[in-house]
Amino acid sequence: MFDDFSFLRAITAFERALAKVLSIVLTAVLVVSALQLLIFLGSDLLDLSVNWTGEGLIRLLDQVLVILIALEVLQNLTAYMREHVVQIELVLVTALTAVARKVIVMPPGVQKNPADLIGLGAAVLSLAGAYWLVRESHFKRLPSRRERATGSLDPDQS
DSSP states (O other), rough: OOHHHHHHHHHHHHHHHHHHHHHHHHHHHHHHHHHHHHHHHHHHHHHHTTOOHHHHHHHHHHHHHHHHHHHHHHHHHHHHHHSSOOOOOHHHHHHHHHHHHHHTTOOOGGGOOHHHHHHHHHHHHHHHHHHHHHHHHHHHHOTTTSOOOOOOOOOOOO
């Protein structure tokens, strides 16, 4: 029962089941949050006193970005279930979106603390640099022997 193959198979089954449960729960949360966003947006659009050039727009952007981040997390889960590997590009994009959300919806009072701004700037630059490095490594990678050979684009010289 506790030989390596059986144990690893049980762990893999547990991981897949947990990823499925998390995907279902996250999907339900996304549906509810999208409905709440639509209700919030509908009521605010009918209320002509809402200032869409100030805090109203920032609140809307905050809610939209939170839903996008949750969608990216769901994409991470489904990619993990498909490939059985954590996709580092997706994780970096999700993190970059989360940090960008903090920068975009930053309350006016926070701007007085330079350390917070420097920290967020460093996080954005680090994540963007890491994403660029990962993308570059995918483009420069040589094909492995397991990949199919492709035909030459040059016309036959014989």
